[in-house]
Amino acid sequence: MDELEEIKITFFQECDELLGDLESGLLSIDAGDTEPELVNAVFRAVHSVKGGAGAFGLEALVRFAHVFETLLDNIRGGKTALRPDLVKLLLRAADVLADHVAAAKLGGEGDAASTTAMVEELETWISGGPAPSPPALPADLQPNEDGIVFKPVTLTLPEVDEGPREEVWTITFQPMDELYAKANEAGLLIREIERLGKIDVELLDDALPIFDNLDPETAHFAWKVRLRTDVPEEKIREVFEFVEGHCSTTIVREASPPVLVEADAGPDIAAIIAAAQAANMEAEPAFTPLKVDVAAVESQPPVALAPAAPVAQVAQPTSPRSPQPPQGEKVNQATIRVDPERIDKLIDLVGELVINQAMLAQRVAGHGFAASSDVGRGLDELEQLTRDIQDSVMAIRAQPVKSVFQRMPRLVREIAGQTGKQVRLVTDGENTEVDKTVIERISEPITHMLRNAIDHGLETPEERVAAGKPTEGTVRLAALHRGGRIVIEVGDDGKGINRPRVRQIAIDRGLIAADAQLTDEEVDNLIFLPGFSTASTVSDISGRGVGMDVVRKSVQGLGGRISISSRPGFGSTFTLSLPLTLAVLDGMVIDVAGQTLVVPLTAIVESLRPAAAEVKKLGAQGGVLAVRDAYVPLVDIGRVLGFQTTEIDPAEGVVLLVDSEVGGRAALVADSIHGQRQVVIKSLESNYQQVPGIAAATILGDGRVALILDVDALVAMRKREPLRMPEPSIQAAE
Amino acid sequence: MIKVLTVDDSRTMRDMLRLALAGGGFTVIQAVDGEHGLEVLNESGADVIITDINMPKLDGFGFIERVREDAAYRATPILVLTTESDPAKKVRAREAGATGWIVKPFHPEKLLDVIRKVAA
C-alpha cells in the first residue's frame, strides 16, 4: 500500500521534529524553566511518537515510549516531582527513544540492553512517586498513561459457552437524556444490533407523557429487541459501548441459562422503565442480578483526572520536504505541503531564466541599444524582476537551521560523557534560514567544530576549578546572517589555543618555516593545515580520522570559509561562513588566456591594475605584489590550472586581491575583467568530475560554459610548494 | 457526502485518518489543534468530528466543550482518539460532550465501523 508507506515516511519526519521538541523541552526544563506547559509539550511529543508507532506496529518503540510516557504523565500530574537528576534521566531516555526511532526507520528495533536498563530506571521513578507503590504488575497490567491500572472489566464475567451457537437474546434499553445530548442516537443502536443477526423490535412507549407535558429533549422511550445471533455477548455489549451510563441496558440470554444466574422471569419491563425513569439522572436503575447493568461499570469510583492541559504555544512544525503533494486537503491555512522535487525543478527553471535573461541582455547590447533606451530600460526591469523571482523561489526552499541544531545537544552529551567534561550547550539563532542545499551539508562541519571545542577547547572540571572557572564549561552554537552569507559560530569558554605549542607542532611537521613570522590569528589557523593535530595523543573524539583540515576542505567545497580565533585562557571561537544557497553565486567574470572564468565575489577583496614597480619576481616562477605595506603572493591562474605555460605579466593584466583561508591574501592574475554577474551554479561533479581549483561551472549570457574558481584551493595549489621551501614565508607580512 | 473534520496535531495521524476516511467515501477536512479546529468548523462545517486529546493551544476536551456550546453542533457526533482503553479519558471526554471514541492504533475498517455507529 503505497500511500501507507508515504505516511510512514511522514511519520518518521514527524518523529524527528517531535524528538527535537522533546529534547529542547527537556533542556529548557534542565535550564530551570518551570513553565508547566513545557512538561505538557514534552509529554505530547512522546505520546505522538507512540501513537504513530502503534499505527505502524512498531512494537518495541511503542513499548519503550509507553514507559517513558507513563513517567512523564506522572510528572505532568504532579505525582512525581521533577528533580534535576530526574531531568537528566529523561534526557537520556529521550536519547534511547531517538535510537528506537532510528532503528525502526531501518526496519529494526532499538538496542535491547540499553532499553532494558533504561526501562528499569524509568520504572523505579514510576513506582517511587508519592503515590503508594503498586505491587509488581504483569506486563499486561501496567498502569496506563494516567497511572491507572486498567482492569478489563468485561472479562470478569463468568465463562460462557463458546462456539458459534445461535442463541436468542433479549436486549432492553432505555436511553437517557444524556445519550441524545452527546449526539448518540437510539435508532443507530437498533441498527447496530440488527447487524448482528435477526431482530424483532418492540417500542416501549408507556412512559411517554402527554404532548403538552413533553419536554422534547427528555428521553422517554425504551426498546426491547429480540436478537437471534451466533455472536458472543461481548459483541452485543460493544453496541452500547458509547452509551454506557447514558442508557439503562439489560442483555439477557433466552432459552438457555442467563448470563448471570438467578432465572427469575423475563425482565419486568414496566419495572425497568419505572426505575429508569425515576433514576434517569442517577444512571443506575435499581435492578437485580438478572440484568447486566452496563451503567454500573461507568459509575465506578471517580479516578483522579489530570487537569486540562493549559494552552500551549507550540508552533506547528511544517516540513517543506514532505513527500505528499497537496490534494485539496486543508491542513493549515498557513502552510502548504509541496513535493520538494517540484521546488527544485522551479529553482532550476528560474536558473535557466536568469541565464536566458543575461543572454538576451548581451545580444541586445550587441545590437547597439543604449542602456538608457527603451529596450535597455525594459531589460533592466526584466533583470530586476528575474532577480526578485529568483529570491522568492529560493525563499521557498529556505529552512531554519533548527533541524540541524536540534541534533547537537545529544552529540554534546555524548562527547561530554566520553571526555569526562561537563558541558552546557547554548544555542542561538536557530531560526536563521538558509537554503536546503546548505542545510543538508552544514551538519558535518558543525559536528566537528563541536567535537573540537569540547575535546580540545574545554578543560577538565579539575583544570577549570584550578583556573577559577565554573566546573561546567559552556559551548555556544550560534547562527546568523551576515553580508549575504550564513555564519555559524561555535565558541567555548575553555583554555584557548596554546599558540607556542601550535607553532612548534607546525614547525616540527614542516608546515611552516622555523622562523616564519605569523600573527596570532595565523597561528590559530594553522590547525586547519593538512596533517595537523594539536593533541599529542589522538583522542577517541577528535581523532576519528577527521582533522580540522578535512573539515575545512569540505567547507571550502561549499564555497564557505572556516576560521578560528582564540584568547588564551578565555576560549576559542570557530567561525564558519557559508553562502545562503548553493544554487546561485555572485561572481566576477574574468578572462585568462582566452578562457572565461568566474571568481566568487565573496572571496575578492579588491581588483587592481598594478604598476610594474610593484611586482617583485621571486625565483623562477614565484612572485609577489606590493600592496600598500604588504607583499602578497601572485597566483597565475592559467599556470596553476595548467592551461597556460607562459606567465601573464601582472603589470599588463589585472590583479584580483583575494582572501583565502589557507594562506591569507593572494593576488590572482588575469588578462581582463568582464564585470560582476550572478551566475547559476552547475555542479561539475555531477556533470563531469571534480577538478582541483575549480568549484563548479556555469553558463554565461552568451551560452558559453565558464568555470567557477575555487579560490582557496587555487591558492593552496600555488602555495604548497613555496611553503615547504626553506626560505622564509612571506605570505602575509605584518 | 458526509464531511468529517479531523483534529490532530500529529501529521502522521491526520494522514492515517484521511487515508482511512477517504477509503470509506467520506469528505475529510483537517485541523492541527483545537483552536484551528474551531476555525475550520466555522468556515466549513462538519457532519462528524474526530479529535485527538493531547494537543497544543486547545486540547481535545476544551475543543469538544467549545463545539458543544455552539447550538449548531449539539447533535454532531464527536469522536475522540485515545490510546489504549483509558476509562478516565473516556469519561472525561464524554463529560465534555464526546459521542464516542476511537482507540489508537486503529484499523481503517474499525474506524469506519465506529463512525457508522454514531453517524446516520
Next chain:
Amino acid sequence: MASTLCLDPVLDLKAAQPLKAALTEHRGASVQLDASNVERLGGLCLQVLVAARRAWSEEGHDLTIEPRSAAFSAAAALFAAEDHLGLKVDKDGAVP
C-alpha cells in the same frame, strides 16, 4: 382540508424543540405532516410525533404523516413505531 406541515430533513436532537413548537401551532385541527424530505429520524423527534398523534386523536382530529420518504419509513420500522405513527393502515400508499 387539513393543513400541511412540512417536516425538516434532519429530525435529530436539535430538531425536537422546533418540531414540537411547529406542531403546537397546528393544535386544534387536523394536520398532515409531509415527511417526504426526511432523511433522518431520531428517538426524540419520534417521541414528539407519537405524543402528537395521541394528542390529536384524543381531541378528535387527524394527524397523518404523508407522503413519507424511504428514510422516514425505514426509521419508523426500525424503531418499531409504525403503529404508533399510524403508518400501517396506509402502508401501501406510502411513497417508497
